Amino acid sequence: MSEYRDADQETAWRSDISAGLARRRARENRFRLAGRSAVVFATLMLAALLASLFLLASSAFVRHELTLETRLSALATTDGSSPIADFTAAVRGDITDALPDIGDSLDAARDLSLMVPRLAIVAEAERQAAVLKTRGRAAPVTIPISDDIDLYLKGRSSAEFVREANAFVLTPSFAGAATLRVPPSGAGLLDRARAETEDGVLTSETPSLLFETDQGVWKGTAVSENNLMIEPLLGGLVGAPDTLVVSGRLRLLWTPETERVFSDRQAAMARWLQEDGLIRQGLNLRFFTGTDSTYPELAGILAALVGSLLTMVVTASLAVPIGIMAAVYLEEFARDGRLTRFIELNINNLAAVPSIIFGLLGVAVLLNLADLPRSAPLVGGLVLALLTLPTIIISARAALRTVPMDHRNAALAIGATRVQVVADHVLPLAMPGILTGSIIGLARALGETAPLLLIGMVAFVVEVPSGIRDEATTLPVLIFNWSKGAERAWEPLTAAAVVVLLALLLAINAFAVYLRNRLEQR
Amino acid sequence: MDKEQTGVEWISGVIQSLGEMPFGWLSFVLLSGMGIAAFTTARIRAFELSAAAKRPLRAHPNTHAVFALLACLLPIVAALLVLSFVDGPIERRALVAELPARLSELPMVDLDRYLDGLDRASVSGPGQQVDVFDRAATDRLLELRGEVRAFGYLFALLAGAAGIFFALRIQTVDAPVRRYVERGVEIILQASAGLAVLVTLGILASLLVESFRFFSTVSPISFLFGLEWNAQSGRSFGAVPLFFGTLVVAVVAMCLAIPVGLFSAIYLSEYARPSTRRLIKPALEVLAGIPTVVYGFFAIVFMAPLVQWAATAINALPFIPDNFLAAQPSSALAAGLVLGIMTIPYISSLVDDVLTAVPQEYRQAGYALGSTQSELIRNILFPVALPGISAAILLAVSRAVGETMIVVMAAGQRPHITADVTSDMTTVTAQIVSLLTADTAFDSATTLSAFALGAALFATTLFFNQAALSVVRRMDLRHV
């Protein structure tokens, strides 16, 4: 009866009712439409959530790295002075050598040093020293480049248009500057840039036009119909002859220089190094093996993952046994009295208490009263154990209730005590349900954030915690911290951490379902 | 003389190493050692008794063994629990007394942090510290810990031994040991269940005690009715802007979640084909399983920009004054909408359960009278399911009021009262987080105000939960 069709016969029946039927049907259809839209809306929101996270995260799992054949002699030979400083200088020197002459302006030096952050070089130096020590030879040097440049190379910072041609006519004027006559194939690009300027003057507030040849990179200063005034940015012509025809590439960076976090020169250098094969895109392993950092290009989730693991160990080892014992008591032993009802009331209420209240409990009792260390998995695990306890009790009770009364009666009838009945007959049958419920409860705890913020797990933790009293943070808290990061590169990184968290939760839940099926079959 | 010297040295060496060993392992060794001792002696003794009496015991020897085990381990566990709670404070107090004034007279927070540092170093590896004084302090801490533990473990050991002794005294041929064991197990189980009561009491006590301390400096009237909140400066503690922000966010969330959740549930339980239902229900459950911090991030990267963009677009309309809407980068509206999305599955799954629980007879009667499906749902099913639906909504409201991460991340931090939902606001939960994650001394009114807010939040959510429970209970009665 989903679709109604009008028919002549209707009038033969109940004319008193059929008159109002059209209105009622319209109402019915509206109601059904409302229901359908609600479902569509809810699923769309889920899709939007997952899609936006995965899209954002996708770029964080790969990143651009600088691969160099840097002379490691600096590391190997120098003992006394400062090997790291030497290594840094060597790396910088190698990059400079790979680039055309960048001149000796302060700006150029600054641009170069910001492209490869010092901290990244230090970390690599330490790694190299370790490798050298254990294996006696050097590993290839790979250094992550700055997050801003990485985002640019991934095409996430600015729209970019490129035209390649081999008939550019270059007429040098004075001081390295030149006039470039652009072949027809590149004229479209010029028009595009010109439309954004006043009188064709390119400034830092208009899109940038770069001209790249194998000699160097020039930057456009003014643009007309098919001519571009250019001045050198990297390298240039040595002993400039007269007019010459070159092959090269025009690059239009749409976002004006003032509105982006990297300069034209950095873009030129990055593209140059990429062309030379020095900058390559690789798997962002550091994301999994690294710990938190103030630099997004160096940050990883390892410490938080270990922190989450330690916290969960504490939570599970407390909440699961106690929860099961409490459930067994309430289902199998408790007489229906005032005390039992009071306990049940407490459990039901606790299950609905906002999680942040448990954080307050942790601060007041565990930190201040018991003097347990702040930011430690011990305290976090304790708080989460109290938080998940009601959930585990409730699900374990439900599992115990599914065991048929016959089993208990049969065991009691042959003279088993109540403890024996529970231990030998009820618990084994209820175990699949209890375990599934506990695992799902723990998965919830794994995603919990608010109470951990209060007990100090927001701390910036660089070292992988090795015990439950160490300073630690957890994955959700790391997500919270990263989501506040000012640099744009934090966004994909945070999304990637979210994806890892969701994948973990999915795996745990899938495991719970598998376990239940497996145990129930037996 | 020499011998005595080495004896003392040996003892102090033991005490020192006692302090360095991890608490868990030591306790494990103690428990398992005493446990094995209790179990085996009681079992052997039971066989001896039975042999001497030339008849079997009333209880199985193994039951005797378990009885001794319980009698031995329970006191040890109790002693160790006490020890684990008091050892930290005792050591610290003793150490602080020996510290030079430059450290012991530090503000509480800094001193605590310094001691936490020593504590960590003492566990993860002393001797790695750079500062010579710190290293010495850590060593001293370990020594003190060793002394405290020496006492504690000795006490636990004696308690366990007393337990074994007691068990052996009780052991006779006719002793109803089995009943004792049953009773012991039941007491342990009962204690586990009672922990829930203890947790509730702990929550109540910590909220109330700290709130009272707060209200000794700030009057409850000015807290509950004051219009200005500036706790960070420690000056004004009028919580009305926070209550208002919480209310706005919750109302926005419910405006989204109630209709969508309700209609989804109705569609899924009454209209959808079984195959659709099998597909959509798990999808909604996925929505319910996503951690709130993920929703918060979603609010930051998706909803907040969307709201800001929409508000800016409205401001740009010709007949609307400029800056009509605040169009902030984080807004109560964005937080509320995402909170609403989060609550949809709670409402829909509960309402779905309630609707499916409505007896089939009502549907048959309704159809037989010629109702259309929507008439049946609205006139017959809905009134029957109303208590359940109200309970679902009450629980959702409670959840929305108590939700923290989404509002912390997306609602903003500005306490103010405005009807413009596109401006940033702050809520009770967001303030609790910002107050307790800031670096302030614990005893200040600023930090204590977080507990007063927590008490208000606890009372509110408790009210909603109780209301939900009582409506559900009424519904149960009507169906029976």
Place this chain on the structure above:
Amino acid sequence: MPDDTSTAPGTEPAATVSGRSVKISCRNVNVTYGTKRAIYDVSLDIPDRSVTALIGPSGCGKSSFMRCLNRMNDTIAGARVTGEILMNGIDVNSTGIDPVLLRASVGMVFQKPNPFAKSIFENVAYGPRIHALAEGKDALEAIVQKSLRRSGLWDEVKDRLEAPAASLSGGQQQRLCIARAIAISPEVILMDEPCSSLDPIATARIEELIDELRARYCIVIVTHSMQQAARVSQQTAFFHLGRLIEMSDTGRIFTNPVETQTQDYITGRFG
């Protein structure tokens, strides 16, 4: 053959049955639930203004057949009905027929009394209200009163119309359900074992009521009890394993059945 009103399955039924005009005429009705077949090729005619009893052992398909008459099988997922069911000469299963209209013309009373969780008044007023049969409060009250009188409940409940329906006894609830069904003035009333959950006194009261209602309505009753069928019905159809075995005047079926299966059933040899 005016005397021989018994129809064997498959044969062409007459336009009148026992001198009464045919209200519902069924030809080759089949019902399947998923892959399970419940009704095989049933053809029978139901006369107006009389009581037709459907009898047979449990699971014989009598209820399933009855549910075809007001298309209640539509509400069961996987149910499929084929064949022709003509009511007043119109096929109730044709796509042009709105089940709402059909069900407004065919009232139904169920095995277990199932009043809505509303007041007595609201239970009876529900049908007229959704179908907009009464204009104004007075007209509605008149309908409710008339229906309650016809179902013989009026004197018992006239002082407490606002009381919840659940406060009535089982027999009263069932009569309330009958009142609810006749409030929308149907032409046919289907009763699915209406007395199976009632005590003997309440059963007798309902049977009396059925006898009174027969003057106005075409009544089809499914019953387990052969005594009841003998007491209240004028025609009886015997179903077995999803097939119509025999249909005839009640008197004839209980005294002189044609088929041996019918004979076996009514003499209690199986069922």
